Amino acid sequence: MPELPEVEITRQGIAPHLLNQTIENIIVRQPNLRWPVPIDSLSQLVGQPIINISRRAKFLLLQTHSGTLLIHLGMSGSLRILPTSTPPQKHDHADILLNNGLCLRYRDPRRFGAILWSGDAIENHRLLAHLGPEPLTRTFHSRYLYQALQNKSQSLKQCLMDNKIVVGVGNIYANEALFLAKLSPFIEGRAIQLEDCEALTKAIKQTLKKAIRAGGTSLKDFTQADGSPGYFRHQLQMYGRENEPCLRCQTIIKKVAQANRATYYCPSCQKP
DNA sequence: CTTTGCACCTGTTGGC
DNA sequence: TGCCAACAGGTGCAAA
Numbered sequence: 001m002p003e004l005p006e007v008e009i010t011r012q013g014i015a016p017h018l019l020n021q022t023i024e025n026i027i028v029r030q031p032n033l034r035w036p037v038p039i040d041s042l043s044q045l046v047g048q049p050i051i052n053i054s055r056r057a058k059f060l061l062l063q064t065h066s067g068t069l070l071i072h073l074g075m076s077g078s079l080r081i082l083p084t085s086t087p088p089q090k091h092d093h094a095d096i097l098l099n100n101g102l103c104l105r106y107r108d109p110r111r112f113g114a115i116l117w118s119g120d121a122i123e124n125h126r127l128l129a130h131l132g133p134e135p136l137t138r139t140f141h142s143r144y145l146y147q148a149l150q151n152k153s154q155s156l157k158q159c160l161m162d163n164k165i166v167v168g169v170g171n172i173y174a175n176e177a178l179f180l181a182k183l184s185p186f187i188e189g190r191a192i193q194l195e196d197c198e199a200l201t202k203a204i205k206q207t208l209k210k211a212i213r214a215g216g217t218s219l220k221d222f223t224q225a226d227g228s229p230g231y232f233r234h235q236l237q238m239y240g241r242e243n244e245p246c247l248r249c250q251t252i253i254k255k256v257a258q259a260n261r262a263t264y265y266c267p268s269c270q271k272p
Numbered sequence: 273c274t275t276t277g278c279a280c281c282t283g284t285t286g287g288c
Numbered sequence: 289t290g291c292c293a294a295c296a297g298g299t300g301c302a303a304a
Contacts, residue, residue, distance in 0.1 A: 002297060032287070034280070034299085075297055081294075091282085110281045110299060127300085154275070163299075172296060219297065221286080238299095247280080262295085 002073040004135065004224050005211035006230065007058045010079050013225025014104060015053040017060065017081045020100040020235050022049045030093040032040075034074060034114045037094065041117040045069065045096075055168035056122075057131050058168030069096075070127070074112030076221040080105050090156045109221065140166055142197040142208045149197070152189025158259055159189040160204070169204060171261050172217055172239045177203040178222040178265070184272040185263050210235065237265040 002010070024044045031037040049063040055061065060079075062069040071079070084103045088095070094115060096104040096130055118125045132148070133139040148165045149156075159165055160174045169177070178185050181203035192200075209217065211217060216230030217242075223229055237247050241264060242255035251268035 006297075032281095072298085074281095074299085108281095109283065110296090110298095112280065152274090158275095161298090172297060217297075239291075261298095 002058065002077065002216070002222055003170035003173050003211075005173070005208055005232065006216035007055055007060060007073060007168075008212050009216040009224055010073070010229060011053060011055045011060055014060075014081055017100070017102055018050045018053055018098065018104065018224075020049055020051070021102075022047065023064075023096060023162055024099050026095040026170060027053050027095040027097065028093065028115075029088065030091075030111070033093065033108065033111050034072070035116065037115045038117050040116075040194070041119070042069070045117075050207055056128055057134075057163065058170075059128065061122060064120070068088060068122045069118060070114065070118060070122075070125065071106065072111060072114040072116075074108055074114070074217075076110040077106065077108035077113035078221060078223050078228055079225060081225050086155060107221075108255060112198070113246075130161075130164060132164050135168055135201075135208055136168050142194060142201050142203075144196040145201055146192065146194045149189035149192050154189055155185060156183060156187050156189055156192060157185035161202075166184065166204070168208070172236070173204070173207050173211065175238045175262075175264050176236060177207045179270060182269050184270045187267055187272050191194040202233060240264070 026042050028037050028039050031039060043065055048066060050064060052063040060071040082101055082105050084097050084101055089203050091109045092105055092107045094106040120162050144156050149159055157174050160169050181199040182229060212230040214230060214232035215224055217232040218229035241253050244253055246253055246266040246269060251266050252268055253264055255262055255264050
């Protein structure tokens with residue numbers, strides 16, 4: 001579910017309610033997420049103020065003086081800010097209670113997400129240490145991408161979804177960005193030209209920024225921190241539009257499976 | 273080292 | 289109406 005825009009929207013939504021608030025308690029109802037929630041480690045958070053709320057790739061990072069809480073939303077996760085008294089519902093697996101009467105509530109029906117703890121420098125955490133650049137920074141540019149794709153035999157779409165090449169681009173936005181850049185999802189990474197990388201980096205940045213501006217894409221599970229949906233779903237050009245006309249040339253959009261993920265493309269605009 | 277395909281889990285949808 | 293297979297926004301990991 002949540003790709004970079006949805007995680008960033010979540011970060012922006014929760015940050016004002018968390019910043020400089022003290023954690024009063026942590027309640028874990030279901031510790032079996034992707035990895036076991038380290039309940040013992042989390043107890044040291046109690047009494048600690050949250051001093052920063054940031055994002056790396058699709059991880060949300062809540063920083064305290066003694067370490068950092070990592071939260072990943074997996075496929076179906078969402079976070080909400082609620083009054084502490086709000087009764088939990090099914091799949092509400094954890095609460096972080098704050099001294100302002102609010103709680104940060106983690107919901108994740110499929111439980112592919114994670115809540116982890118790092119007591120050391122966060123950039124050294126095993127899940128973060130080998131990630132590629134953030135797509136919305138200057139370090140992600142056409143020459144970088146061109147170089148990163150040089151000996152890749154994988155398809156271009158798979159390369160875009162490879163965390164070591166660039167983070168945050170999931171299935172929806174990979175489809176959208178490739179269409180915007182008029183590139184085939186099926187060509188090998190190493191077959192790409194520098195000028196294609198120029199178009200592609202621009203397309204990725206533009207797509208992600210637009211999605212953030214719209215509050216993310218809500219298909220099923222995702223909601224913003226106040227419970228409202230994101231509206232980028234209405235701006236999707238390709239994703240979910242099998243057998244509908246391409247918005248650029250009216251050719252019928254095709255859907256195929258690529259590495260067990262749905263790929264939507266225009267056979268005319270995105271020729272190999 | 274790179275690439276591939278699976279596993280993890282629940283809920284929804286569509287065809288019969 | 290009911291049942292069952294297919295599919296869904298991610299990604300680490302074992303195996304090839």
